[in-house]
Amino acid sequence: MSIPQSKPQHHELFAQRTKVQAGIAAFDFSGRTVDTSDVIALNYGLPDGEFFQIPELTEAATKALQVDAARVLQYGGGSGSKRILEYLAAQKTTSWNIATDPNDILMTSGSSQGIDLIARLFLNPGDEVWFEEPSYFGAIHIFALNGATERGFPMDEEGLLVDAVEQELKNRKATAQAMPKLFYVIPNFQNPTGLTMSFARRVKLAELAASYGFYIVEDDAYGELGFDEISIPSVKAIAPEHTLYLSTFSKTIAPGLRIGYIVAPRVIIQALQKVKAEGGTSGFVQEVLANFLESVDFSAHLKKVRTAYRLRRDAMVETLAAHFPKEVTWTNPSGGFFVWVTLPPYVDVAKLWEYAIEERVSFVGGAPFYVSEGSGAQQMRLSFSFYSPNVVHDGMVRLAKSLRNYLDDTPQVRPS
Amino acid sequence: MSIPQSKPQHHELFAQRTKVQAGIAAFDFSGRTVDTSDVIALNYGLPDGEFFQIPELTEAATKALQVDAARVLQYGGGSGSKRILEYLAAQKTTSWNIATDPNDILMTSGSSQGIDLIARLFLNPGDEVWFEEPSYFGAIHIFALNGATERGFPMDEEGLLVDAVEQELKNRKATAQAMPKLFYVIPNFQNPTGLTMSFARRVKLAELAASYGFYIVEDDAYGELGFDEISIPSVKAIAPEHTLYLSTFSKTIAPGLRIGYIVAPRVIIQALQKVKAEGGTSGFVQEVLANFLESVDFSAHLKKVRTAYRLRRDAMVETLAAHFPKEVTWTNPSGGFFVWVTLPPYVDVAKLWEYAIEERVSFVGGAPFYVSEGSGAQQMRLSFSFYSPNVVHDGMVRLAKSLRNYLDDTPQVRPS
Structure with a gap:
């Protein structure tokens, strides 16, 4: 075939409006590929497949x-x-x-x-x-x-x-x-x-x-x-x-x-x-x-999953209270899938993410949830929906440990 | 509740690009509601549900x-x-x-x-x-x-x-x-x-x-x-x-x-x-x-439906040849779902559509298939895919009759 296979300049042809930041890709701060096989993933807002009928x-x-x-x-x-x-x-x-x-x-x-x-x-x-x-x-x-x-x-x-x-x-x-x-x-x-x-x-x-x-x-x-x-x-x-x-x-x-x-x-x-x-x-x-x-009795199903998710929320906030330093604050949601955590101003959430992955736990940092540039650097979203209360607890213990490790490694960031 | 229920001016808020003509709504020339229960619908490009496995x-x-x-x-x-x-x-x-x-x-x-x-x-x-x-x-x-x-x-x-x-x-x-x-x-x-x-x-x-x-x-x-x-x-x-x-x-x-x-x-x-x-x-x-x-044996399935659709195409073009005036021309497709028919210049396809509906058969006029304004007034798309060859034949006989009825009613349009 005689067609010259020149590579067109794709990006020059793309529409202007597509040049927005893909917030959805921001799960992973580092861009590096992580073996997720044994990670407790508190980042995704997934319902637990156990409740699929x-x-x-x-x-x-x-x-x-x-x-x-x-x-x-x-x-x-x-x-x-x-x-x-x-x-x-x-x-x-x-x-x-x-x-x-x-x-x-x-x-x-x-x-x-x-x-x-x-x-x-x-x-x-x-x-x-x-x-x-x-x-x-x-x-x-x-x-x-x-x-x-x-x-x-x-x-x-x-x-x-x-x-x-x-x-x-x-x-x-x-x-x-x-x-x-x-x-x-x-x-x-x-x-x-x-x-x-x-x-x-x-x-x-x-x-x-x-x-x-x-x-x-x-x-x-x-x-x-x-x-x-x-x-x-x-x-x-x-x-x-x-x-x-x-x-x-x-x-x-x-x-x-x-x-x-x-x-x-x-x-x-x-x-x-x-x-x-x-x-x-x-x-x-x-x-x-x-x-x-x-x-199906959809009301009964909803009642069941609400109860289950409530117990997972409890596991998350109780572990936050028991294992995190007092400068860490969080919301206590009365429904849904998420807890929003605010870290002390001296914590860089992108650096913390690296420590969390080492401990086999993940979260989403706050930045992609903001329209305003530069916000969310001390915040993270944690999802409690996907795992049983025990696993949520274990994930939070891992996260607490990664925060300790981060702070131990970088004592200079902490105000004396 | 004290919210004033003023009706917003929806259309003023809609984006400019939405103000394009909805070609897809152009199946029906008249805009009137047609009882379609006994209509042989040659307008839609539907596969026959008989072939769903x-x-x-x-x-x-x-x-x-x-x-x-x-x-x-x-x-x-x-x-x-x-x-x-x-x-x-x-x-x-x-x-x-x-x-x-x-x-x-x-x-x-x-x-x-x-x-x-x-x-x-x-x-x-x-x-x-x-x-x-x-x-x-x-x-x-x-x-x-x-x-x-x-x-x-x-x-x-x-x-x-x-x-x-x-x-x-x-x-x-x-x-x-x-x-x-x-x-x-x-x-x-x-x-x-x-x-x-x-x-x-x-x-x-x-x-x-x-x-x-x-x-x-x-x-x-x-x-x-x-x-x-x-x-x-x-x-x-x-x-x-x-x-x-x-x-x-x-x-x-x-x-x-x-x-x-x-x-x-x-x-x-x-x-x-x-x-x-x-x-x-x-x-x-x-x-x-x-x-x-x-x-499934998908190749065998494709072979089966190709054969079936070919027989339907045959029924359509054979009936076109046998029942339509010689000034009418058409394509003879070697695949797919559609035949494209060109009527003599003195036929108004929008008026013919009214006669066709009287005879309980339908088609799509040519206009929505053109980007250029004012084209397609003498053309129509006929789909042979949805019905057995007998029904396709019957639909085409009805269409031929509606063309005769139209021409009989409006002798003045025909060049002498």
């Missing part, structure tokens, strides 16, 4: 193919399969007090795709998306990929400091500057902090969205994984017209199904459907999910 | 969950599941003469997502994507959604008129204008025309890509559905460094799995992986597919 999913898959395979395996398109949309509408309406019609829902390939579709629908290059800080690095990455200008606002124990947001909105208005288009929040058991936004803050944020004309993107991936009976109304329930609500079955059933969904005003769902250009979320998997949800 | 898929799904559910149902990420990547690499290398390593492949949610990811990776607003015309409306829509400026080049019986492309490239170079970034083609059994690009044209296009520095996006959705033994080397085999190759299991196994893939130079695969922001294609479905492909 294998026999029930197998039966659901078999049934999907036996009852109506010619339809289930055909092109689907639209916003989703009818049965799953109806299940979700009923569930959101009754359990979550979010009045929802099947036409207000779009099925997505996990809630990551939901974030991506919202970004695609709303963002012109440079449009602003605001965040509570720290926030989920996947969302920060996806919005950036879609050309967003990003800005973070601080949090305290009650979640986002909404007063700081209001102040900035007022300034913007007074000086005729552009408003944000979207505000991305994770009100329940936030990733990475595990914090929950108070009811008063939610109401206030909703009021700001209504007054200043932006949308709240409410990511509720962990909403069904609260450890206590108390549950705060979602922002979507408070201000349905101003909120784009995202959730997923990845944490409660299994990530590998890749099924999430968006609940939003119908006009938005219709517009999102038009920008969802991948031919639809797998109809087969949607049918498996519908069969599964009809056949 | 239900027992084998059921077994594959059961096995996926029994052998290693905790892994299969977990977060996957990366470019795809190892087994399916290895299967594809081996298959492309041996059967298609495309030397492929698993690292040169990215699994996608159908090939539509493949198109979307390529568009996202390469296109800044206004960057040019070129097409053979007519072309697949889904691709035209997806590239437009990603901000492409689109331009079409004519075809003849040997496919794309590459000389016209070369002329334009020369003009661009001489006048220092911007080059296209991508050229999207469907060389085998094209959608919508059913035409196949000749070997000489493929080589020439590959040479142009190498000389002028653009990528060929080769959509090979129908490549395994050729009716004859002859098979022309893919553009990817001719110029691997300059071609991004797309395919899918939607036509050969089942669309509802939503599994397609991209074969491209490794540096491109790695970059595509970074812009694939939906958390990965379902690991569960990839495992089902791997089990399925290992357990």
Whole structure:
């Protein structure tokens, strides 16, 4: 063949918006390859596969193919399969007090795709998306990929400091500057902090969205994984017209199904459907999910996993209290998968990571969770979801040891 | 609750790039709702569910969950599941003469997502994507959604008129204008025309890509559905460094799995992986597919469906020859799902559609397959894939009758 095989300059051809930092690659500070075989990995936000309901999913898959395979395996398109949309509408309406019609829902390939579709629908290059800080690095990455200008606002124990947001909105208005288009929040058991936004803050944020004309993107991936009976109304329930609500079955059933969904005003769902250009979320998997949800006692399942995850959280925070120096502080989440740890200012978390890997334990450092450059250097996210309480305990003991080793090796960093 | 429920001006907030025409909605000229229960639908490009291998898929799904559910149902990420990547690499290398390593492949949610990811990776607003015309409306829509400026080049019986492309490239170079970034083609059994690009044209296009520095996006959705033994080397085999190759299991196994893939130079695969922001294609479905492909005689299956689809094509073109006026012309595809019909210049295909629906048969008019405004008014795409030869025959007889009815009702349009 006579085609000259010159190597094109790939990177010169790539779009500008792809030149954002890939936050998601930041698990590993050093970039070196680590043999992970005996590492207790507290970095990934994984549900424990022990809770996957294998026999029930197998039966659901078999049934999907036996009852109506010619339809289930055909092109689907639209916003989703009818049965799953109806299940979700009923569930959101009754359990979550979010009045929802099947036409207000779009099925997505996990809630990551939901974030991506919202970004695609709303963002012109440079449009602003605001965040509570720290926030989920996947969302920060996806919005950036879609050309967003990003800005973070601080949090305290009650979640986002909404007063700081209001102040900035007022300034913007007074000086005729552009408003944000979207505000991305994770009100329940936030990733990475595990914090929950108070009811008063939610109401206030909703009021700001209504007054200043932006949308709240409410990511509720962990909403069904609260450890206590108390549950705060979602922002979507408070201000349905101003909120784009995202959730997923990845944490409660299994990530590998890749099924999430968006609940939003119908006009938005219709517009999102038009920008969802991948031919639809797998109809087969949607049918498996519908069969599964009809056949199992999902409330009982949720109760079981909540109890299990609560015990893992307990193991993590108890070991933090028992084995870490008093200058280390942490959040005590009432749900979800994560504890957020703040180390003393003299600890360099990237260096600590090297010591942790030596002790066969891993975590994610704070930096990728920040929009603001240079933040997160003393923080780390620890996930307690994947291992039994004993293993979580052992992992935390290893981490405490690696912190001691680090401090012993570098006494000069510690103030005398 | 005190939140003022003002309706935000959704459309004012939407991104500019979303304001493209949704070609995919153009199936129905009139916009009116049609009761489709007894319509022979020759519009959709659907594989026949009769060829879905239900027992084998059921077994594959059961096995996926029994052998290693905790892994299969977990977060996957990366470019795809190892087994399916290895299967594809081996298959492309041996059967298609495309030397492929698993690292040169990215699994996608159908090939539509493949198109979307390529568009996202390469296109800044206004960057040019070129097409053979007519072309697949889904691709035209997806590239437009990603901000492409689109331009079409004519075809003849040997496919794309590459000389016209070369002329334009020369003009661009001489006048220092911007080059296209991508050229999207469907060389085998094209959608919508059913035409196949000749070997000489493929080589020439590959040479142009190498000389002028653009990528060929080769959509090979129908490549395994050729009716004859002859098979022309893919553009990817001719110029691997300059071609991004797309395919899918939607036509050969089942669309509802939503599994397609991209074969491209490794540096491109790695970059595509970074812009694939939906958390990965379902690991569960990839495992089902791997089990399925290992357990069935896929070559025998392909042989069976090729034979079946060939008989359907025969039924369609024979009925065209027997029942349509001599001014009507059509392509005679050697594979795939589609016949492209050109009506006499005095027929308005949008009006014919109304007559067709009266006779309970449907088709897609030519317009959405063109980038160029105002083209396709005398053309229609007919799909023979979904029905048995008898039903295809009946549908074509109905279509012939609706053409007669239309011409009888509007004698003035016919030149005397």
